Amino acid sequence: MTIDQYLFALFALLTCGGAISVVICQNVVRMAFSLIISLASISALFFLLSADFVGATQLMVYVGGTIVLLIFGVMLTSSSALLQIRTSPAEGFLAAGIGVLFLSVFSFTVWSVDWDRNEAKLAGVTAVDVPPQDYNEASSGNTVRPLAMSFVGLRPDKAGKAPGYLLPFEIVSVHLLVVLIGAAYLARTKRRVSAES
Amino acid sequence: MDAIGLNNVLAIGAVLFVCGVICMTTKRNGIGVLMGVELVLNGANLNFVAFARYSSMGLDGHVISLFVIVLAAAEAAVALAIALNFYNNHLTIDVDRGDELRG
Amino acid sequence: MSLILAAESLAEIINSYAECDASSVAIAAVIHVALIGAFFGLPAGIFIWAERKVSARIQDRLGPTRVGGRFGWLQAVADGAKLVQKEDLCPKDADKPLFRIAPYVVVIASFAAFMFLPFTDGWSAVSLDVGMFLLFAMLSLEVIGVILAGYASGSKWALFGGMREAAQMVSYEIPMSICALIPIVMAGTLNLNEVIHYQSADWIGVIPPFLHWNVFHPVAGPAFIVYFVCATASCKRAPFDLAEAESELVAGFLTEYSGMRWSFFFLAEYASMFLVSAVAAILFLGGWDDGFGIVRALKGNSTNVLDPGVIAGNLLGAGVLMLKASKLVLIQIWVRWTLPRLRIDQVMTTCLKYLLPMSCALFLAAVVYPMALVLGTGRPQILPLSNDVSAEAEMSTSSEVEVERAAADGEVT
Incomplete structure (x- = not known):
């Protein structure tokens, strides 16, 4: 086994363990902590898959931003008595059964597809892969510059044969602005009706 | 190079997805449901990055997963605002109590 | 990989x-x-x-004055020894596993950020193209430990302190990151070592090399000040130490901690002070570049890492970076003991109403300034460009991009 495989096994275990404990935990803050472990391990998996920019974004936006937002939500919406809202055991068993069924279907699908054959077909229709060049070796993941260029509409990795992402990028930026304003509008403090009367 | 293998990564993605779905269906806490959504999105993200790594799709997978991360952050912000409003109206975050369908 | x-x-x-x-x-x-x-x-x-x-x-x-002979220089060790002996308390109402884990989260986040620091030319544990981005991502994880500590203590003081601290850290991260982006945009890379290379230069006539540091740049200079204020706030240092406002919150999220776990928070605070100061030195003060061309002269053109000249140059560079970072930390300490503490609403006003618009305006100026300069004088910077290696490197990368773009255009047509 190479060191990559050891690291992959470790982070895969952490990812799955975190996800399962999100499901099992009843306390919301512990759920959030398990989610942090799971998402941080996913960012490590991204690094192992040589997607360094995506991994860094995952850490920055997801773990450092979204989860902190969720924990703030937990703090703002729960007095300590309501922190644990239990699900009934029957629901739990039903969900576990459906989950196992789902998982078996997915695993069966994943292992029954011959990826190599599809890959050969796919390689026929897409352009040749030009390895991006930057300060690091290509194998250690240098996705920053090609990603930035694809966001302004250039595709160095496809030798210009694939579309860039300028329009989606602009749409997402406008979307974020709208969401920012909308969320601030929704979350502003309103007096309760009972308090007024 | 192929030390990890596509199938293993896809399997992790499947586990995340299933955990997320179970979380969304069973949790009665609104924030817990949101966490389930995050897990599902991350499972999908992992698949995108894995396909970007193990196929000739190049950077498309990375770009899509970046969009997913950004949109998930936006979704969390809006959902949280809704949860706060829910809490203001019902004084609880138990989603089973939100079955009135009126103001 | x-x-x-x-x-x-x-x-x-x-x-x-x-x-x-x-x-x-x-x-x-x-x-x-x-x-x-x-x-x-x-x-x-x-x-x-x-x-x-x-x-x-x-x-x-x-x-x-006494510990370790003169000047009390062993005081930190004595403090540590005292803290190890203390009882490790865990309150009855605390969420015990989270209470125990929280200090480690803070320490690990601050430790992991050190991986990306280039201590001298090429001496960084992980030299990534996204180095600077990852460093800030790691720093942003610290806030999770603070929130967990505040919540898990099961005490009102700790919860209020933790929430205040989290709000403060999250808000100050935004202007801090925008200001840190200004040198990044100027150098055109997220690799911290390349940012230093961009700032280091040889003597050009009588112009000393330190004038190439970003702090002497008309846009990046003010950005340095904004960055440093935000960095002080994000390290929870006075005058922004609301979390530990003894007069109102006992000790904030640290209230219930004792012994080793408390000292972990303390260690992480001082380590992240040093870290943000080192990042300031790297981004704005030339990093390991000494400002008079000595490091560059020692290293010459040799590429062999084990060359004595290169080793001497690298060691000198590391010393220079440590010196710059330590100076900035001393400034933080000086500010702490000189200025009174702000109120929580004043802290948030400072960030959201003043520092954030300032940093956005500076970022815009940093993008527009070179274009205006090219239009006015025909050159992208005021200082002469002759025998400037970093400028040449920049030219070559941009010409590579040109070539790639031309190739892409050719493929399309």
């Missing part, structure tokens, strides 16, 4: 003696961890002592 990049170059050297891939990588990783641990722990210890001495002098006292 990138995860093991940390140990790659050292692993190659070890591998040349014994042919075993995985274990040599592991050994190299352990060596790296030990080195970074030294850089993490030693400055923190020194600054704890310095804080006591400086605060004493500012308040017209002597401070520690």
